[in-house]
Amino acid sequence: MIYKSIELFAGAGGLALGLEMAGFSHLGLIEIDKNAANTLKHNRKNWNVICDDIEKVANKDLEKLFDIKKYELDLISGGAPCQSFSYAGKRLGLLDTRGTMFYHYAIFLHKLQPKMFLFENVKGLLTHDKGNTFKVICDVFREQNYSIQHQVLNALDYEVAQKRERLIVVGIRNDLIDKINFNFPKQSDKKLVLRDVLKDVPKSECAKYSKEKEKIFTLVPAGGYWKDIDPKIAKEYMKNCWNMGGGRTGILRRLSLDEPSLTVLTTPQMKQTERCHPLEVRPFSVRENARIQSFPDEWEFMGSIASKYKQIGNAVPCNLAKAVGLEIIKTLKEL
Numbered sequence: 001m002i003y004k005s006i007e008l009f010a011g012a013g014g015l016a017l018g019l020e021m022a023g024f025s026h027l028g029l030i031e032i033d034k035n036a037a038n039t040l041k042h043n044r045k046n047w048n049v050i051c052d053d054i055e056k057v058a059n060k061d062l063e064k065l066f067d068i069k070k071y072e073l074d075l076i077s078g079g080a081p082c083q084s085f086s087y088a089g090k091r092l093g094l095l096d097t098r099g100t101m102f103y104h105y106a107i108f109l110h111k112l113q114p115k116m117f118l119f120e121n122v123k124g125l126l127t128h129d130k131g132n133t134f135k136v137i138c139d140v141f142r143e144q145n146y147s148i149q150h151q152v153l154n155a156l157d158y159e160v161a162q163k164r165e166r167l168i169v170v171g172i173r174n175d176l177i178d179k180i181n182f183n184f185p186k187q188s189d190k191k192l193v194l195r196d197v198l199k200d201v202p203k204s205e206c207a208k209y210s211k212e213k214e215k216i217f218t219l220v221p222a223g224g225y226w227k228d229i230d231p232k233i234a235k236e237y238m239k240n241c242w243n244m245g246g247g248r249t250g251i252l253r254r255l256s257l258d259e260p261s262l263t264v265l266t267t268p269q270m271k272q273t274e275r276c277h278p279l280e281v282r283p284f285s286v287r288e289n290a291r292i293q294s295f296p297d298e299w300e301f302m303g304s305i306a307s308k309y310k311q312i313g314n315a316v317p318c319n320l321a322k323a324v325g326l327e328i329i330k331t332l333k334e335l
Contacts, residue, residue, distance in 0.1 A: 003329055006030075006066060006112070008054060008078035008105055012039045012301060012311035014293060015077060015120065016047075018321020023329050024075060027066045030057055035303030036311050043299050058104040062111045071173075073114040074332055079121050079316070080105040094140050102137060109144040115176055115335070116328055117141075119169040120316055123152050126167060137169075146171035151184045158185065158323040160294045161192035162261040166316065168324060172331070180334040185323040194278060195257040197291045205305045206285035207268040213237075214281050216252065222278045223256035225249050241272065250274060261292045266313035267306075286312065294319040 003024050007016045010029040013036075020026065028048045031037045037051035048066075050057060063069055080101040094110070097103040109117060119141075125134050141148050148171045155164040170182050209217060216237055219229040226234040226248065235242045238251055254276040255261060261284075262275055268283035277284055284292070286301065286308045294317045301308040 001333075003074045003332055004068065004072075005075035005077055006068075006073065006108070006114075008076065008108060009080055009101070010036070010040060010049075010078065012036045012315050013043065013299070014295065014315030014318050015079070015118075015321045016040070017295070017299065018316065018318040018323075019075075019077060019118075019325040021318065021322040022325025024325060027068060027073070030054055033311075035301075035307040038302035039300070039311060042302055054101065054104040058107040058111075062108065066112075068112070070111070071113050071115075073112050075116050075118060075328060076105075076108055076112065076114045077118040077120075078105060079119065094143055097136065097140060102140070106140050106144055109141070109146065109171075113145065113173060115173055115332060116182070117146065117171040118324065118328065119171070121167045121169075123165045123167050126152070141169070141171055145174050147174055147177045148172075149182065149184075153184065153320060153324070155294075155317040155320040156191060156260050157187035158317075158320045159188050159190055159192060160260075160292075160317040160319045161194055161197045162264060162292050162317065164263045164317060164320075166320065170324075170328070176335065180331050182331040183327060185327050188323075191260070193258050193260050194255060194292070197294075198257065198278075198288060201285070201291055202287050202297055204285045204287035205308065206288075207283045207305065207309070209269065209282060213269075217254065217276050217281045220252050220254040220276065222254055223259065224254055226252040238271075248272070252276075254278065264289050264292050264313050266310040268309050289313070293317050 004027050005019060005024040006027050007029045010016050010031040016026060016029055026047055028050055029040055030050045032053055034051055037049050040047055040049045094106055138148060148169055150169040152165050153168050155162050221228055241248060241251060250273040253274045255278050257278045265273055289312045293312055293315055301311055
């Protein structure tokens with residue numbers, strides 16, 4: 001049995017690759033960023049990658065474009081960037097979300113009516129605008145003929161050496177809801193740390209610290225941060241951040257091989273969210289970040305070094321995507 005899917009906002013392919021590992025065959029992947037689209041094309045010559053604005057694609061005859069009839073598609077997947085909506089105490093429908101990326105995701109659901117969908121986003125979407133943004137999204141999903149369930153999953157629980165929480169929303173078309181049942185994947189007993197994934201990493205481009213920052217980071221022990229060095233040096237480095245509240249544990253943060261990575265970010269060095277390499281005084285390299293995101297070594301990223309870091313940082317960890325994908329296929333097999 002071939003399970004067919006279409007991916008929206010595909011990025012560099014973390015979600016798509018994980019779903020492929022689970023058993024999905026992609027009829028099309030849509031991504032507007034040229035470097036990310038080139039990454040997809042380079043690694044999967046057989047994938048139908050459409051590098052275009054999602055709004056333009058959504059307005060086309062989708063059945064003809066993807067050679068699939070309405071109701072026959074198994075899955076639509078993707079994580080639309082979610083802007084806030086104008087919310088005035090009324091029940092907003094699909095048309096009220098026009099102009100947002102989410103609207104175009106919903107149009108795909110409306111036109112193709114896949115058996116299931118997978119929508120992923122940041123955990124913060126649950127509380128954005130006091131929960132109103134997520135409420136609108138759920139209302140619109142239901143209006144497209146779907147029953148939905150959601151859960152926040154931590155990639156660390158699915159054989160990824162990284163603490164990274166993602167909101168996972170799964171929908172089942174209403175005419176199928178009495179025939180199938182979806183369960184979120186069970187957590188793995190195996191918890192990976194950086195030591196497990198940083199062996200024999202292929203050489204790649206790597207961002208550099210300034211000489212001044214490098215000098216200060218040599219003082220920070222593995223697993224430590226600014227509190228583990230001379231307060232005078234830390235205060236001079238932190239400047240205005242010194243007087244901020246909170247633990248500020250991301251400043252001058254050096255990870256240890258015996259812990260998982262903090263969330264991989266889109267830029268390798270920002271003062272309040274630093275992740276220094278455990279053994280060397282530098283950020284993680286492109287390929288090290290890819291390992292932490294559970295990309296296979298043969299998956300190559302196209303574009304500038306800044307674009308590569310961004311593509312990797314924006315991706316869904318492949319192993320997390322695979323775990324969810326396996327459960328979706330298990331559900332579809334019940335039909």
